Amino acid sequence: MQIYLYNSLSRAVDKFTPIKENLARIYSCGPTVYNYAHIGNMRAFLFADLLQRVMRVVGAFDLQWVMNITNIDDKTIRDSQLGSELWKKEMGEQSDSPLENLLKLTKYYEEEFLKDLSLLGLDLKHFYAMPKATDYIEQMQNLIRSIYDNGFAYISNGSIYFNLMKWHKQDRYGKLFNIDFEHFKAGVRIDSDQYEREQANDFALWKARKEGEPFWEFKLGGENCDGRPGWHIECSAMSAELLGVPFDIHTGGVDLKFPHHEDEIAQSKAGYGLDPVVLWCHNEFLEVEGAKMSKSAGNFFTLRDLIEKGLDPIDIRFAVLSAHYSSVFNFTFDGVEASRKARLRVQDYIYSLFEALSNDELSNSLQSDLIIALRKEIFSHLANNLHTPKALATLFSWLNNHTVQDLTNEEKADLIKLFSELNGIFAAWKIQRQTKESSIPKEIRDLAELRLKARREKNFEESDILRKKIIELGYSIKDSKDSYTIEKL
């Protein structure tokens, strides 16, 4: 199905056409691994995941999805310094080598990050690559050399800067973000390096070596430029190396439009001679209980914080996906609870489908017009700029109007097939027969058996006491005629 996406470059919903036949190449700005990722970061990754899954399932594209891991920047260097208070013993022993320390600290947070992604329902197998900045220093240096040779970079005290105004005369700077060079709010952030730049707007491609910090050797223009890469250059170099120039889609949070993505466009074009990306997609921010998340406001959560509070990560995933990525998402605990109930309602429906199906013969391809029409409608919403709210609304309305009993066997089998496809995007359900009591502790099963016996004997006082006990132990019990089902609460 044809995919349409909002493009921050054109400021319109564009038809997606891959550069290479049937291959969608996507680069997503990943985390800087100096700490546990917070729920706001997670929205960006859930968005990227949604995009790539829709490309796979609805667009039927082959995928090359790259997400970078920024493991060298001011913060990772700062926190990994010898004697850092933020060093954890799980990271191992610190050594005299700043680079070794940096890699140990960032490796730790990278692994935690990957765990978080998995908990949120991302499939790590979907990644074509997760490049780490320190593994692509050579490519970054090559790109910087090209930019320098093309005349758009200069060296100042061993650091290398991008000459923005010179570039701006050749090609517009501000393609994603209207830049009003006259009205930059002066003095908001003072960079210590600023005096070394010719213009305050110039950004660092490469930063000169500092004592006690990791560095790489670099000779440029006959000068010694030993040091380490600037932030923006890594995405340009790694995306070019892994996906080529240009590639199809670049994702990130709206905050990255400027300066990060502007700089990426400028330096890639200054170095490679081409606009690097056809389609830029940005997700809106996430707020918590209607306010910007901040540590001081006490509404700053990492995924592990939320799990500790008893939330299921899959409910968080489903809650985030139930709002459109381009609007501010208000994360609330009530909202996650509501999403959970909605999600489980669908799950129960899926269980009922399996229950009602005489055998486990699933459809290979859809046969029934009813389900084909439903699929078409849901998919077209997803294809239209990833409109998950409409897709889900369509699904819920349909479920409201079609009970399992109303469906023919063919429709049931088709619907399971459709759910299985949808789960390739939402990854929020189990497409299987409801697991029987096997996962329920024996203690609970025994209580339930006693209760069934009491009910048969019409000893309802006893059965109510037993039910209360079961609930207190964290399980719910649903009665049917002469049986029951137990579920974990």
Next chain:
RNA sequence: GGUGCCGUAGCCAAGUGGUUAGGCAGCGGUCUGCAAAACCGCCAACGUAGGUUCGAUUCCUAUCGGCACCUCCA
């Protein structure tokens, strides 16, 4: 100061120049020993004030309120 976004029922969240978005909660009912689940039904909105229009929640203006970015924050 510059640029941009948003204000929709108790809560979350789509959308549209005139016909029910959807979810959660709530309220009736069926079922049940009672519940739960399920099913049937009900309920409610478009920040404020003007304007354009036959008609505005939707367009325009003003206004109030909230938010984001403005040099390394997803």
